[in-house]
Amino acid sequence: MTSDQRTITNPPALHDPTPFGYSHAVSAPGELVVIGGQYASDATGVPVPGDFAAQVELSFERLRSALGGVGLGLEHVVRLGTFVVDHDLAKLEVLGKALHARFGDRLPAQTLSGVASLALPGMLFEVDALAVRPPGDPRP
Template sequence: MPEPVALLHVPALSDAAEYAYAATVDPPARLVFTAGACPLDAEGRTVTPGDHAAQARQVMTNLETALEASGARLTDVVKTTVYVASSRQADLVTVWGVVRDFFGDHDPPSTLLGVAVLGYNDQLVEVEAVAAVRMGA
C-alpha cells in the first residue's frame, strides 16, 4: 500500500525553495498534530541560550520524540511551521539549515517566521508539525 503522504513540487514555481510547495494526504490516514517543539531538556530547562543552531537541534530531537510517541516519524510530516525569535534573516537561515538537515530528502511544505518572543525564558526556536500516518500504523 502506498504511503498516504505525497509532497508536490510545482514546476511553475521557483525551485529556490528548499521544500515542496504542497502536500496531499490520501485516506486511509491518521493525522498527527504536534504542539510546538521547544528547546527544553528533560528537566524543562531551555538549552544553550543564545545559540540558534543548538536550540534548533534540541527542538528537532524533541519533535522526533513527540512524533515517535504518536507512531509517526519525520518522513510522515506533511507541514511544518518554524518560529525563530529574531529579526535577523541570518538567524532564520541558520535555524532552517538545521531543520532541513533533520528532514534529509523529505522536504515537506514549511513556513519560516521571525517572531519577537517565544514562550520560555531564553527560547529562540520552536517547530510545530502536522504528520500523516497510514491507518493501522
C-alpha cells in the same frame, strides 16, 4: 509510511522553495496527527541556554521524541510551523541546513514566522508539526 508515500508538489508557477528548506504542498493518505510546539528544553520544560543553532538541533530532537511517542517519525511529517526570535538570513541558513539534514529532498511544507519572543525567556526557536499516520497503522 515511508517518505515515498508523501506526494510533494512544487508547481512550476511558483519559486523553487527547496533551497529554503521546504516544499509548497505535501499530501499523504491517512490520519492527521498534530504535534504541539517543541523547543530546546530540559526534562522539566525549562529552556536550555544555547545559541540559535544549538536550540534548533535540540528542538528537532524533541520533535522526534514527540512523534515517537505516538509511533511516528520525521518521515510522517507533512507540515512544519517554525518560529524564530529575531529572524534574519543567517538564522534561515541554519534552519535550512537542519531541515535538509533531517528530511533530505523530501521536505515538508513549512511556514516560518519571525517573532519578537516566544513563551519562555531564553527560547530562540520552536517547531510544531502535522504528521500523517498511514491507513491501517494500528499504533496509537
